Amino acid sequence: MRKTLKLGDRCTTRKLIVCVAAILFGIVTPTLYAADATPDVSLDVKKVAPRAVEELTQRSIVRDYKLAWAGLALALESNSTSPLNALFVGTASQTLREKVSRQQTSGITSRYTNQTHKLQAVFYAPEGDVIELQDTAEYDIQTQDGDKTIHTEHALVRYIVLMTPGADRWVIRQLQAVPQF
Numbered sequence: 001m002r003k004t005l006k007l008g009d010r011c012t013t014r015k016l017i018v019c020v021a022a023i024l025f026g027i028v029t030p031t032l033y034a035a036d037a038t039p040d041v042s043l044d045v046k047k048v049a050p051r052a053v054e055e056l057t058q059r060s061i062v063r064d065y066k067l068a069w070a071g072l073a074l075a076l077e078s079n080s081t082s083p084l085n086a087l088f089v090g091t092a093s094q095t096l097r098e099k100v101s102r103q104q105t106s107g108i109t110s111r112y113t114n115q116t117h118k119l120q121a122v123f124y125a126p127e128g129d130v131i132e133l134q135d136t137a138e139y140d141i142q143t144q145d146g147d148k149t150i151h152t153e154h155a156l157v158r159y160i161v162l163m164t165p166g167a168d169r170w171v172i173r174q175l176q177a178v179p180q181f
Helices: 013-024 055-078 090-106
Strands: 003-006 028-031 040-044 108-124 131-145 148-165 170-178
Touching: 040 055, 055 090, 055 108, 055 148, 055 170, 090 108, 090 170
Parallel strands: 003 028, 040 108
Antiparallel strands: 108 131, 131 148, 148 170
C-alpha cells in the first residue's frame, strides 16, 4: 500500500532526510503539495541512435527522472542539498548544490510546481553506459523570501541531459539549460 506524502509545511533537516529516503525507497510517492503531483515525464525514443532503448530501460529512466526533479524541487524549497543525494552526480550535482548554497546565503527559496518534461532520447551509447536526452520542460517557479512571494513565473526551459546508470538507478550527470536544440 502506497501512502501520499504531503510536504506543504517546512521540514526540519531530520524530517527532510526521512522524507527523501522514503521517496527513494518507494515507501511513499512524493506529492510536494496537495494540489501539485509529481512531475509529468514522457520519453520519446523513436530517433535515438546508435542503438535502441530497451523498454525496461525506458521505464527506469522516466521513473528516475521524475524522482530527480521531485528531489530538485524539494531541495530548492527547503534549501537543503539532502534531496539531491543519489539523484544527481558530477557537474549536475555541483551546480545544484551551488544554487542551494546561494539561496541559503540570500534567505530566498524557490518552489517548482506544475512540472512537465518532454524527453527526447538522441543518443544511447552502444555499451548502454550513457544516454543523452533533450528535455523540453515547463513549470511554474515561485520565489519566496520567508513566507512572502516576491516573484512568480511560468518557465519553458530546454535542457541537455546526460544520464548514466548507477548501482540501482539512472542518475543525472549533466543538466544544462540551452536556448534551443
